[in-house]
Every structure is written in C-alpha cells, then in structure tokens.
Amino acid sequence: xVGFYIRMRFRQFLRFFSFHEINPVIGVVLALLLFLGFxxxxxxxxxxxxxxxxxxxxxxLLQMQSxxxxxxxxxxxxxxxxxxxxxxxxxxxxxxxxxxLLVHGFYREALGLLLVLPAYSWWSFAVPRPRRFALxxxxxxxxxxxxxxxxxxxxxxxxxxxMLVAAVLSANIYVLLVxxxxxxxxxFTFYGRLEDATYIWLYRASAGRFLLRKAWPLLAQYLVSxxxxxxxxxxxxxxxxxxxxxxxxxxxxxxxxxxxxxYQFYPSEFxxxxxxxxxxxxxxxxxxxxxxxxxLVVLLTYSFFKAKSKLKAILQC
Numbered sequence: 001x002v003g004f005y006i007r008m009r010f011r012q013f014l015r016f017f018s019f020h021e022i023n024p025v026i027g028v029v030l031a032l033l034l035f036l037g038f039x040x041x042x043x044x045x046x047x048x049x050x051x052x053x054x055x056x057x058x059x060x061l062l063q064m065q066s067x068x069x070x071x072x073x074x075x076x077x078x079x080x081x082x083x084x085x086x087x088x089x090x091x092x093x094x095x096x097x098x099x100x101l102l103v104h105g106f107y108r109e110a111l112g113l114l115l116v117l118p119a120y121s122w123w124s125f126a127v128p129r130p131r132r133f134a135l136x137x138x139x140x141x142x143x144x145x146x147x148x149x150x151x152x153x154x155x156x157x158x159x160x161x162x163m164l165v166a167a168v169l170s171a172n173i174y175v176l177l178v179x180x181x182x183x184x185x186x187x188f189t190f191y192g193r194l195e196d197a198t199y200i201w202l203y204r205a206s207a208g209r210f211l212l213r214k215a216w217p218l219l220a221q222y223l224v225s226x227x228x229x230x231x232x233x234x235x236x237x238x239x240x241x242x243x244x245x246x247x248x249x250x251x252x253x254x255x256x257x258x259x260x261x262x263y264q265f266y267p268s269e270f271x272x273x274x275x276x277x278x279x280x281x282x283x284x285x286x287x288x289x290x291x292x293x294x295x296l297v298v299l300l301t302y303s304f305f306k307a308k309s310k311l312k313a314i315l316q317c
Contacts, residue, residue: 005085006092039100050106054113057097061090061120090117156186164228168236176237177247180229181284184251187225188280191258192273194266200314207311211260211304218259222252246286250293254283257300263307266314 014024042056043049094113101110163179166172200210226248233244258276265271279299286292 002081002085002088006088009089035096039097043100043104050101050104050109053097053101053106054109057094057113058116058120061093087118090120156183161228164232168232171236173237173240173243176229176232176244177287180226180244180247180251183225183229184254184283185280187222187251187255188258188276189273191255191262192269192276194262194269194272200311207308207315210311210315211263211307214259215256218255219252222255226251243287246290250283250286250296253293253296253300254279257296257303260300260303260307263311264303266310 014028039053042053046052094117098110098113101107101113160179160183163175163182167176167179230244230248233241237244257279261275261279262272265275282292282296282299286296
C-alpha cells in the first residue's frame with residue numbers, strides 16, 4: 001500500500017506538468033535545474049546557509065500537506081500504513097535537500113532533518129494527527145469505498161446485528177428484510193462519496209478494465225457485508241430462502257449499478273446520490289415483482305456504458 005501511495009504521488013507530480021502542457025520529462029529536468037540554481041543561491045547569498053536551507057526544506061514540507069487529503073488517506077488505510085506512507089513521502093521530499101547539505105558540508109543540519117522526519121510524520125500538526133483512532137474493518141484494504149464507509153457509519157453494523165437477532169427471536173421475516181435493506185441503504189451511500197480524479201487516472205487502465213477492477217472488490221465486500229443475513233435466513237427462515245436469495249441478487253445488481261452511476265454522473269455528487277436512491281427503490285420493487293429484475297439489468301447495462309464513456313475522458317487526460 002505504501003508503494004502504491006508513493007507511485008500515485010509521483011504520477012500526480014508528473015501530471016502537474018501535463019496539465020500545464022509541458023512534457024513531463026522536460027518538466028522534471030527544468031524543475032531539477034531550478035532546484036540546483038535555487039540551492040546554490042541560498043548557500044552563496046544567505047548568512048548561516050545551512051540552517052536557512054534546512055528551514056526552507058521544512059517549510060516546503062509543511063506547505064505540501066493537505067488536511068483534507070491526509071484525513072482521507074488516514075480514514076482509508078488506518079494509522080499504521082498512514083505513518084509509513086507519510087514517512088516515505090517526507091523522506092523522498094527531503095532527500096535532495098539533505099544531499100545538498102551534505103555536499104556543502106553541513107552535516108549537523110542534514111542530520112537534524114533526518115532526525116525530525118519520523119517525529120513530524122507521526123505528529124504532523126498541519127494534518128489530522130496519525131494517532132487519531134482508525135477503526136479496523138472486516139473488509140479488504142483495496143476498496144476505499146467500504147473502508148471509509150465503514151469508519152464513517154460503523155454504528156450501522158451493530159444495529160444491523162441487533163435487528164438480525166430480533167428477527168430470529170421473533171421469527172419475523174419482515175424484521176429480517178428491514179435489517180437487510182437498512183444495511184443496503186448505507187452500502188449505497190458508500191458509493192455516493194466521489195473520489196478526486198487523481199484516484200481514477202492513476203490506474204492507467206482502460207475504462208472497461210477500470211470498472212472491472214472496481215467490480216471484483218465490490219462483489220467480495222458485498223458478500224462479507226451480507227454474510228450474517230444469508231446465514232440467518234438459511235438457518236432460521238428456510239421456507240423463505242428464495243425470497244432472501246432474490247434480495248441478495250437484486251441488492252448486488254443494485255450496488256453494481258450504484259457504482260456505475262457514480263462514474264456516469266461524475267463529478268456531480270448530488271446527481272449521483274439522487275440517482276442511487278432511485279435505484280435503491282427499484283431494488284425494493286424487485287421483491288414485489290421479480291420481473292423488475294429485467295429492468296434493473298437493462299439500467300445496469302446502460303449505466304455501465306455511460307460510465308465507461310465518462311471514464312474515457314478522465315483516464316486519457
């Protein structure tokens with residue numbers, strides 16, 4: 001995960017030049033020349049150049065921090081991976097400054113930068129602190145929607161469990177269905193949160209392959225989410241098992257459609273969320289009239305192609 005984050009940041013750095021219509025190779029060379037020229041000017045012109053240069057390096061590090069981005073990262077991966085990712089990022093940023101200090105004989109200042117690096121990565125005061133508690137989740141680490149959604153709406157899971165227990169104790173199938181759709185509603189909201197375009201084009205994949213790579217984790221995470229519902233239904237509500245399986249299938253199709261809608265209407269978050277709620281209503285209708293599954297599949301297919309068309313513009317930028 002740390003390597004993935006560093007590669008993403010490096011691609012983001014290269015895209016900075018692309019967005020300004022500069023060839024990334026030429027942009028990197030120009031940035032390196034500017035850095036070397038700036039460094040020489042500091043060592044020649046400023047008094048106490050070692051301290052001044054180390055201070056400039058640290059101020060630059062502070063300016064690179066984004067509370068929103070780092071809070072999002074911490075929420076998605078947890079505090080331990082967050083610390084390792086930020087430590088690696090900070091080390092790479094400060095590495096050229098450290099090399100310049102060593103070349104000019106300022107060994108104490110270079111050592112000072114090295115020593116402050118772990119402390120700053122852990123106790124960064126410009127971002128939400130890495131020691132903030134991040135709940136462990138039952139999900140795989142490669143689907144940020146479920147990881148972030150679980151940590152945001154974790155209270156739905158114990159309530160879902162309580163409703164399952166109530167359904168079993170009361171032998172009431174309707175309570176069981178309420179428990180399922182309560183959970184499904186929040187699973188839909190997980191895909192109502194839109195990521196920055198950076199987290200889309202870093203995949204370097206075609207639009208169809210991107211959606212496929214998002215669909216497989218969704219399937220796995222969904223099965224983890226509804227596993228207790230399925231077990232309760234199979235054990236305690238065996239006569240209603242076909243209805244419960246219809247719920248699971250319709251819910252899975254609806255959740256896939258929710259993911260497609262997210263990219264079909266990207267980046268309009270309001271339109272995405274409204275469309276997802278309409279889709280959830282269609283999933284509920286499938287229980288009263290299974291032929292609505294056909295309409296659900298048609299809408300799913302249409303949304304897939306529209307999402308694919310929208311993603312082509314983002315992935316090729």
